Amino acid sequence: MNAKPWMPRRKTRRVWVGSVAVGGGAPISVQSMTKTDTRDVRATVAQIGRLEAEGCEIVRVAVPDREAAEALASIKKKSGLPVIADIHFDYRLALAALKAGVDGLRLNPGNIGSRDKVREVVRAAKERSVPIRIGVNSGSLEKDLLAKCGGRATAGAMAESALRHVRILEDLDFRLIKISLKASDIRRTAAAYRLLAGRVDYPFHAGITEAGGLRTGSVKSAAGLAVLLSEGLADTIRVSLTAPPEDEVRTAYQILGALDFRRRGPVIVSCPTCGRAEVDVLAVAAEVEKRLAGLDSPLTVAVMGCTVNGPGEAREADIGLACGRGKAAIFKRGKLVRQVSERAIVREFLKEVFKLAGERPHGKS
Numbered sequence: 246m247n248a249k250p251w252m253p254r255r256k257t258r259r260v261w262v263g264s265v266a267v268g269g270g271a272p273i274s275v276q277s278m279t280k281t282d283t284r285d286v287r288a289t290v291a292q293i294g295r296l297e298a299e300g301c302e303i304v305r306v307a308v309p310d311r312e313a314a315e316a317l318a319s320i321k322k323k324s325g326l327p328v329i330a331d332i333h334f335d336y337r338l339a340l341a342a343l344k345a346g347v348d349g350l351r352l353n354p355g356n357i358g359s360r361d362k363v364r365e366v367v368r369a370a371k372e373r374s375v376p377i378r379i380g381v382n383s384g385s386l387e388k389d390l391l392a393k394c395g396g397r398a399t400a401g402a403m404a405e406s407a408l409r410h411v412r413i414l415e416d417l418d419f420r421l422i423k424i425s426l427k428a429s430d431i432r433r434t435a436a437a438y439r440l441l442a443g444r445v446d447y448p449f450h451a452g453i454t455e456a457g458g459l460r461t462g463s464v465k466s467a468a469g470l471a472v473l474l475s476e477g478l479a480d481t482i483r484v485s486l487t488a489p490p491e492d493e494v495r496t497a498y499q500i501l502g503a504l505d506f507r508r509r510g511p512v513i514v515s516c517p518t519c520g521r522a523e524v525d526v527l528a529v530a531a532e533v534e535k536r537l538a539g540l541d542s543p544l545t546v547a548v549m550g551c552t553v554n555g556p557g558e559a560r561e562a563d564i565g566l567a568c569g570r571g572k573a574a575i576f577k578r579g580k581l582v583r584q585v586s587e588r589a590i591v592r593e594f595l596k597e598v599f600k601l602a603g604e605r606p607h608g609k610s
Contacts, residue, residue, distance in 0.1 A: 251474070251475045251476075251477065251504070252475065252476050252477045253477050254270065254477040254480075255442055255449070255477045255478060256270075256446065257269055257446050257447060257448040257449070257480060258420070258422075258446055258447055258448065259271060259448070260376040260421050260422070260423060260447075260448060261374070261376070262274075262303050262327045262329065262348050262349045262376060263303075263326075263327025263328075263348035263349075264327065265302050265303055265327055267376075267423060267448050267450075267480050267481045268423070268447070268448025268449075268480040268481075269448070271480070272507060273474070273479055273480060273481060273482060273501060273506055273507060274302045274303060274480075274481040274482075275300060275301055275302050275303075275481075275482060275483075275494055275497045275498060275501070275507075276301060276302060276303035276304065276305065276329075276450075276481055276482070276483050277296055277301050277304060277305070277483060277484075277490040277491075277493045277494050277497075278304065278305040278306070278307070278331070278483070278490060278493075279292050279293060279296075279304060279305070279306050279307070279490060280292070280489070280490055282313075283306045283307055283308060283309075283313040283316055283317075283320070284312045284313050284316050285316075286316050286319045286320055286323075289306060289316070289320055290319075290320055290323045290324060292490065293320070293323075293324045293325070293326055293328075294325065295490075295491055296326065296490055296491060296494055297325045297326050299491050299494040299495060300494060300498060300509045300510075300541075301326060301490075301494045302326065302327075303326060303327050303329060303348075303349075303481065304324065304326045304327070304328055304329070305328075305329040305330075305331050305349075305351060305483075306320065306328060306329070306330060306331065307331045308330045308331055308332055308338050308341075308342055309333075310338070311337075311338070311341070313338075314330075314338050314341035314342055314345065315341070315345075317330060317341070317342055317345035317346075317347060318344075318345040318346060321345055321346045321347060321348075322346075327348035327349065328347050328348055328349075329347065329348060329349035329350065329351055329378070330342035330345075330347045330349070330350055330351070331351045331352075332350060332351065332352040332357065333352065333353075333356065333357075334356055334357060335357065335358075336357040336358045336362040336363065336365065336366050339352055339357060339366045339369075339370075340365065340366060340369055343366075343369045343370060343373055343375060344369075347375065348375065349375055349376050349377070349378065349423075350366075350370060350375060350376070350377045350378070351377075351378045351380050352366075352377060352378075352379075352380075353379055353380060353381070353410050354366075354367070354377075354379075354410050354413040354414055355387070355409060355410050355413060360413075363413060363417070364417055367414060367417045367419045370419065370421070371418075371419055371421070374421065375421070376421040376422065376423055377414065377419070377421065377422055377423070378422075378423040378424065378425060378450055379407055379410040379411060379414075379422060379423070379424045379425070380424075380425045380427070380450075381403050381406045381407045381410075381424070381425065381426045381427070381437075382427050382428075382454055383398035383403060383427065383428035383429070383433065383454075384398070384429075384454075384455075386398045386402055386403065386406055387406055387409075390402040390405060390406055398428065398433075399433070400426075400428075400433050400434075400436035400437040400439075400440055401437075401440060403426050403428070403433070403437040404426065404437050404440040404441040404444070407424050407426055407437075407441055407445075408441070408444060408445075411424070411445060411447070420447075422447045423447060423448050423449070423450050423480075423481070424441065424445065424447050424448075424449055424450065425449065425450040425451065425452070426438055426441060426449075427452060427453065427454035427485075428453075428454065429453065429454055429455040429456065430453075431453060431465065431468055431469040431472060434453055434454075434469055434473075435469070435472045435473060435476075435478075438451065438473060438478045439476070439478070442478055448480035448481065449473075449478055449479055449480050449481075450479075450480070450481050450482070450483065451470060451473045451474075451478060451479035451480075451481070451482050451483075452466065452469075452470065452482055452483045452484060452485055453465055453466050453469035453470070453485065454485050455485060456469075456484070456485050456486060457486070457487060458486065458487045458488060459486055459487075459488040459492055462484070462485070462486040462487060462488065463484070463486065463492075463496045463499075466484045466485070466486070466496060466500065467496075467499075467500050467503070470482060470484070470500050471500070471504060474500075474501075474504055474506060475504065482497055482500075482501075483497070484496045484497045484500070498510065502543070508543030509541065509543065510537070510538075510540055510541055510542070510543065511537050511540055511542065511543070511544045511545070511546045511598075512543075512544070512545045512546070513530070513533070513534050513537070513546050513547075513548065514545060514546065514547040514548070514549075514558060514562055514565075515530040515533075515534075515547070515548040515549070516530070516548065516549045516550035516551070516554070516555065516558075518550050519550075519551070521550070521551040521553060523550075523551070523568070523569060523570040523571070524550060524568040524569070524570075524571075524573065524587055524590070526548065526549075526550035526568060529548055529566070529568070529590055529591055530548040532591050533546065533548055533566075533591060533594065533595065533598075536591075536595055537595075537598065540598075540599075540602055542601075542602035542603070544562075544563040544564060544598070544601065544602060545561075545562040545563045545564075546562060546563065546564055546565070546598060547559045547561070547562035547564070547565030547566065547567075547576075548565075548566050548568075548594075549565065549566060549567050549568065550568050551568070551569075555567035555568065555569075556574065556576070559574070559575075559576040560576050560579045560580075561579070562576070563577070563578065563601065564576065564577050564578075564594075564597060564598055564601050565577075566590065566594050568587075568590065571586065571587045572584050572585065572586055572587055573585055573587070573590045573594070575593070575594055575597055577597060577601060582597060
């Protein structure tokens with residue numbers, strides 16, 4: 246029986262954030278947000294560099310005040326990634342960010358001032374072909390929408406809020422728009438995206454907001470994004486974690502890889518172990534995963550621990566290890582390459598992995 250395929254990607258307009266295409270059938274892009282003080286140019290640029298090394302494709306920076314806005318020109322000049330300015334309440338910060346050369350704005354036009362002020366921002370963004378992301382968050386909905394829904398930030402209220410902001414921009418003949426609808430729970434987030442999907446053709450920025458720390462947030466983000474991605478409701482994603490932003494990017498790629506949307510770096514298939522294991526598979530798998538953390542090649546790497554499922558899983562992977570008593574078999578592209586002693590398992594297996602990837606081992610062997 247064939248597995249049921251994911252739903253087709255929703256058809257949307259395409260916008261460009263710097264050199265990165267979002268929507269219109271472009272690959273699902275991965276983004277994050279710096280967690281430094283934007284006024285500290287050196288720290289912010291250094292963090293952007295680390296994000297770029299992890300494969301981040303778009304970066305957002307907070308712009309809470311004039312000093313942060315003034316730092317944007319230097320940050321943009323030194324950044325290897327397209328930069329989005331995160332703006333709230335003050336239209337002058339948006340104008341300053343555009344003047345500094347940012348590649349995108351994250352703002353809600355309904356909360357940055359009068360219509361004339363919004364018009365001024367829209368004119369400047371349009372002149373520069375800079376897209377605006379409308380970002381609806383369940384924690385900051387308009388008071389009248391909350392009152393209408395009995396004080397609850399429902400999925401319907403979130404979608405209605407997004408449409409309000411969209412209409413403001415459309416009335417000013419601006420359509421370089423992306424939209425996000427984020428709550429900290431999966432059901433409401435997914436419901437909001439579904440409600441809006443049939444109403445607009447703008448690309449969606451997807452994620453579960455305030456998801457939590459590295460472990461719990463990664464689980465919640467994976468669960469939520471699996472729903473949105475499988476239903477074709479995501480064009481660019483951010484995993485929001487109370488953790489370093491580099492972890493957000495790694496987790497995002499792990500989610501995309503697990504769902505076969507995009508691959509960056511190896512996918513590790515490893516045995517959970519049981520009483521049949523005759524080698525310390527936990528230690529072997531942990532060391533292999535650690536040593537392959539910097540590998541870009543999208544290989545499937547299996548580390549298996551017994552003769553029941555081990556050989557089969559190892560053969561199905563690009564490269565696999567099937568452990569037995571005192572030794573292990575290495576399979577490459579479905580064929581047995583050689584057997585190695587227990588003492589040399591990790592060293593010899595990694596040699597074969599890096600040989601297949603066409604890269605040298607990182608660090609000491």
